[in-house]
Amino acid sequence: MLADEGVLLVKIWFHLSRDEQRRRLKDLLDDPRTRWRVTDEDLAQLKTYNRYRDVAEHALRETSTSEAPWMIVEAADPRYRDVAAGRILLEAMRARLDKPHARVRPVTAAPVASLADNVRLLRAVDLSRRLDPKDYPKQLAKQQERFARLTQRKKFGRRSMVIVFEGHDAAGKGSVIRRITSALDARQYTVVPIAAPTDEERGQPYLWRFWRRLPGHGHITIFDRSWYGRVLVERVEGLAPPADWMRAYREINDFEEQLLRSGTVVAKFWLQISKEEQLRRFRARATTAFKRFKITPEDWRNRKKWAGYEAAVADMLDRTSTGIAPWTIVEAEDKAFARVKILRTLARTLEAAL
Numbered sequence: 001m002l003a004d005e006g007v008l009l010v011k012i013w014f015h016l017s018r019d020e021q022r023r024r025l026k027d028l029l030d031d032p033r034t035r036w037r038v039t040d041e042d043l044a045q046l047k048t049y050n051r052y053r054d055v056a057e058h059a060l061r062e063t064s065t066s067e068a069p070w071m072i073v074e075a076a077d078p079r080y081r082d083v084a085a086g087r088i089l090l091e092a093m094r095a096r097l098d099k100p101h102a103r104v105r106p107v108t109a110a111p112v113a114s115l116a117d118n119v120r121l122l123r124a125v126d127l128s129r130r131l132d133p134k135d136y137p138k139q140l141a142k143q144q145e146r147f148a149r150l151t152q153r154k155k156f157g158r159r160s161m162v163i164v165f166e167g168h169d170a171a172g173k174g175s176v177i178r179r180i181t182s183a184l185d186a187r188q189y190t191v192v193p194i195a196a197p198t199d200e201e202r203g204q205p206y207l208w209r210f211w212r213r214l215p216g217h218g219h220i221t222i223f224d225r226s227w228y229g230r231v232l233v234e235r236v237e238g239l240a241p242p243a244d245w246m247r248a249y250r251e252i253n254d255f256e257e258q259l260l261r262s263g264t265v266v267a268k269f270w271l272q273i274s275k276e277e278q279l280r281r282f283r284a285r286a287t288t289a290f291k292r293f294k295i296t297p298e299d300w301r302n303r304k305k306w307a308g309y310e311a312a313v314a315d316m317l318d319r320t321s322t323g324i325a326p327w328t329i330v331e332a333e334d335k336a337f338a339r340v341k342i343l344r345t346l347a348r349t350l351e352a353a354l
Contacts (some may be wrong), residue, residue, distance in 0.1 A: 001251050003067035004244075005205040010092050011068055012085055013060060015076035018049040041165065110201030118314035125272050125329055129174060131337040140336075143303040143343035144183035150350045151220065159353065160264045161347065163222045166232070168309070169299045170281040172335050177222055177273070179339045180346070195223040206230060206248070207255055216266070227252055233315050237310040249319040256325040265353045266325045267346055270317065271332040277304055 005010055016024070028034045045052055060219060064070040071088050074082040130138065150156065163180070165173045181189055194212050201209040207227060215221040230248040234240035241247075256266055275279075282303070285295040302309070322326040330346050332338040 001207070001247075002205055002256075007205065008092060009068035011064075011070050012088060013056075013070050013072045013073055014081060014085075016075050018046070018053075020076045021046055021049065028222075037164065040130070043090050058105060101213055103196055118318045119310060120184065122272070122310065122314050122317070122329075125331055127272065127274055127277070127331050127333040129337050130332045130334045133315065133336065133339060136336040136340070139340045140179065143180065143340055143347060146233065146347040147180070147248065147343055147350065148348060150354065151188060153354060155354045156350070157218040158263065160217055161220040162221065162259060162264055162266050164226045164228070164268040164284055165222070165224055165264070165314075166269070167330075167332065168278055170278050170285070170294075171271035171273050171332050172338055173224055173271055175335060176269075176339050176342055180222065180343065184289040187224060188218070189220040191222045194223060194229060206244075207251065210255075214259070217263075227255065228316060230347060231320075232309065233314050235312050236305055249316075252280050252320055253322055253325075256320075256322070260324050262299070265350060267349045268321075268325060268327050269330050269342055269345075270313065271325055271330045271338060273332050275303075277302065277333050328333060 025038055025046060028038050060070045061302065073081055073084045073088070151161075158179070165177065167173050177191060183189065190213070197209060210223075210227045213221060213223075230240055231245050231252070236247040259266055282295055283292040317327050317329070328342075330338045330341055
C-alpha cells in the first residue's frame with residue numbers, strides 16, 4: 001500500500017554470525033563504560049541464535065517483494081557496513097529520481113462495470129419499515145441503556161470500538177449519532193466528521209488520517225463518513241484514478257482486519273433512503289429556517305449523480321462486507337426505525353465481542 005501511494009521503501013537487514021555477535025557482546029561487557037548496553041534480552045537471544053536466524057530467514061523470504069525487497073548487508077566490518085548501507089540508499093534514491101513514475105505498478109484487475117445484481121439488491125431494501133411512534137421512546141431508551149451498560153463493562157476496558165456511518169445525503173446520519181452519544185459518557189467517545197483532506201493529509205498515504213484518529217482501549221470513535229470516501233465520492237467525482245480506487249477495496253479490507261485482530265470492534269452502517277425521500281428532506285431543509293444551513297449547492301449537485309453513487313455503493317457493499325466486518329444496511333426512510341435498529345445492532349455486536 002505504501003509503495004502504491006508513492007513511498008520509496010528501503011529495507012536493510014544487517015547480518016552478524018553467532019561468533020561475531022558473541023565477541024561484540026563480550027567486548028561491551030568487559031568495558032565498564034559500555035557494560036550497561038548489554039541487556040538480559042541480548043544474552044538470551046545469543047543462546048537462541050540458531051532459532052532466531054531461522055525465523056529471520058523465513059521472515060525475509062516472505063516479505064521481500066518487488067516493491068520493497070530486503071537488502072542484506074554483512075555487518076562484521078563496521079566500515080563496510082556503513083558504506084554498503086549508504087550505497088543502497090543512494091542508488092535507490094537515484095533510481096526513483098531518474099524514473100519517478102517507475103513506482104506505478106499496473107493494475108492487476110481492470111475496472112469493471114457494477115454488477116446489475118448488486119444494484120438490484122440495494123434497490124430491493126424494504127424502505128417501508130416503520131416503528132410505531134408510541135413505541136419509539138421506550139424502544140430507544142431500552143437500546144441506549146443496553147449499549148451504554150456494555151461500554152461500562154470491565155471487559156470493554158481492554159477493547160475499543162469503531163463505528164462507521166455512510167449513507168446518502170440527508171439519510172439521517174447526524175441524528176443517529178446524537179442518539180448514540182447521548183447515551184454515553186462524554187469522556188468515552190469521539191465523533192470524527194470526515195470532509196475533504198487537508199494539504200497535510202494529501203501528503204500522506206490515504207489511510208493515514210484515519211489511523212491517527214483510532215480509539216484507545218475503553219474508547220469509541222464514531223466516523224461520520226470514513227475511509228470509504230475513496231470508493232464512493234472520489235470514484236464518482238473522478239477525484240481518484242481507477243487504479244487507486246480499485247486497489248482501495250483490498251486495502252480497506254486489510255485495514256479493518258488489522259483493527260479487529262488488535263481488539264477493536266468494528267460496526268459499519270449504510271443508511272438507505274429513496275431518491276424521492278431525499279428530495280422531500282432537501283426541500284424541508286431549504287424551507288425551514290433553522291435547518292437551512294444543512295443544505296448546500298453541493299448537495300443538489302450530488303443528487304444529479306444518484307445513479308453513479310448507487311453503483312458505487314453496490315460495489316462497496318459487495319466487496320467490503322466481509323465475515324469479520326460486515327455492513328449493516330439500515331432502512332432509513334423512518335428515522336425512528338433506523339435509530340433503534342442501529343442501537344440494537346451496536347449492542348448485539350458489542351455483546352458478541354465481549
